[in-house]
Amino acid sequence: MKGVRITHIGGATALIEVEGWRLLTDPTFDPPGRTYSFGWGTGSRKLAGPAIEAADLEPIDAVLLTHDHHGDNLDPAGRALLPTAGVVVTTASGAERLGGTTRGLEPWATTRLEAPGRPTIEITATPCRHGPPLSYPIVGDVVGFALRWDGRQDGVLWISGDTVLYDGVREVATRLQIDTAIVHLGGVQFPVTGPVRYTMTAKDAVELLGLIRPNTAIPIHYEGWKHFKQGREAIEQEFARAPEDIRRRIRWLPIGTAVELAA
Numbered sequence: 001m002k003g004v005r006i007t008h009i010g011g012a013t014a015l016i017e018v019e020g021w022r023l024l025t026d027p028t029f030d031p032p033g034r035t036y037s038f039g040w041g042t043g044s045r046k047l048a049g050p051a052i053e054a055a056d057l058e059p060i061d062a063v064l065l066t067h068d069h070h071g072d073n074l075d076p077a078g079r080a081l082l083p084t085a086g087v088v089v090t091t092a093s094g095a096e097r098l099g100g101t102t103r104g105l106e107p108w109a110t111t112r113l114e115a116p117g118r119p120t121i122e123i124t125a126t127p128c129r130h131g132p133p134l135s136y137p138i139v140g141d142v143v144g145f146a147l148r149w150d151g152r153q154d155g156v157l158w159i160s161g162d163t164v165l166y167d168g169v170r171e172v173a174t175r176l177q178i179d180t181a182i183v184h185l186g187g188v189q190f191p192v193t194g195p196v197r198y199t200m201t202a203k204d205a206v207e208l209l210g211l212i213r214p215n216t217a218i219p220i221h222y223e224g225w226k227h228f229k230q231g232r233e234a235i236e237q238e239f240a241r242a243p244e245d246i247r248r249r250i251r252w253l254p255i256g257t258a259v260e261l262a263a
Helices: 076-084 092-098 167-175 202-212 232-240
Strands: 004-010 013-018 021-025 035-039 042-045 062-064 087-091 103-105 110-113 121-127 143-149 156-159 178-184 216-220 258-260
Touching (some): 004 216, 087 092, 087 143, 092 103
Parallel strands (some): 021 062, 087 103, 156 178
Antiparallel strands (some): 004 258, 013 021, 110 121
């Protein structure tokens, strides 16, 4: 995916630069130390601040917000950034909560970013389930995003969003050709719900990558928060046991440093 630069800012937050566009995912810019409630007895404490401050990222053309109701995807400082972005794209229910010109998408619905002198970017929402079966009252709506634009030869750039591995995510493999996958990991757990997971583990990621077979897979959403139960060291141990064809696709980004993806 030549010409694409990605900067992992921390947690689920990343800056994607493509053909003059600056797109920000799940903005979280609060300093560390605060505890956030996610509802129904779940919550977390932020352990690390952003590698880049929000003020140093402007201008932002669009925010791709997988969901608005959890502080590890949109915290108060990230929420304050939203009015400065040209467009905010999120879930249909999140758009109702955020109001204004926020664009809400149901899974497999599409919107477009258009501007003179830049390629049109088509954004398609992809399915997520942010927990085990029947967890919807706790976790609410979440989406991932698939991005395509003119000149792409090898497939879309896909952001998985906060999700477990389930049939809705597996469907992505049957409907999309994926060049670059930004995969939310962390194996999220909460004391109140015991061993159940609310995001993918590295083992899940290995299965998923075997299905979608991207040219590049970028792990994010694995550090900086107490409820992330599988950090980079544990993830790398699992990846090391994966087939070589999976291992060669994985690329870790240094947090806070822009990395240009090769063709």
